[in-house]
Amino acid sequence: MTALFADSGYDKGDIVAQESFKIGYPIKIDTVIEQVQPIYFNLVAKIFKDISGNVSLHAFKQSEASATYSLWLNNEDYYIDWNWSAEKIKRFVDAVGYPYDGAKAYLNGKTINFVDVKVVKDVMVESRSRHIGKVIFIKNEHPVIVCKDGLIQLVDIRDDEGSPIFVNFRSKFN
DSSP: OEEEOOOSSTTOSOEEEEOOOOOOSSOOHHHHHHHHHHHHHHHHHHHHHHHHTTOOOOOBOOOGGGOOOOOOOOGGGGBOOTTSBHHHHHHHHHHSOTTSOOEEEEETTEEEEEEEEEEEOOOOOTTGGGSTTBEEEEETTEEEEEOSBSEEEEEEEEOTTSOBOOOOSSOBBO
C-alpha cells in the first residue's frame, strides 16, 4: 500500500509512506479488500499524526522501472476467455468478484455470472481446441467446462437477477 503526493502524471508523485502485507492464494478479492482496509487507516493515521505534529513528511522518488499499473475494467473485460488455462480462469473469477462486477460468460445469448469455480483434474479431450467452453461432465450437479488447458467446475453461477442457474450437458459458454 502506497501513499504518495499528488502529481500531474498518473501515479507519479513522490512516495510518502508504504506498508505491505502478504496475500496467500487462493483468496477472493472481497477478502483482500477487508485485509487491506486497516493498512489504509494506518497510513492515513501516520501521515495525519506527522502533519499534526509539524513533522516533515520524508518523501522519496518512485522507481519508474519498478512501477506497475492496473487499468480499470470496462464491461467487456469481465468476460472469461475460455482459451485461458483453468488456473487463470479460477484466479480471474476470484479477482473480479464482489464488490466488482464479477466474471461473466455468454450461454445461449444470455449473460451468466460466475461467483465460484474450481479447477478439477484434467482429462484427455480429443480435438480439444474445437470443444473449448463446452460442458464435458456434470459432477455433483455442477458442470465441468473444457478450457484450453485444464478443466474448470462451475460451483456457483447465476443469472442477471442473482438466481442460481442449471446448465445442461449440451451447453457451450462463449
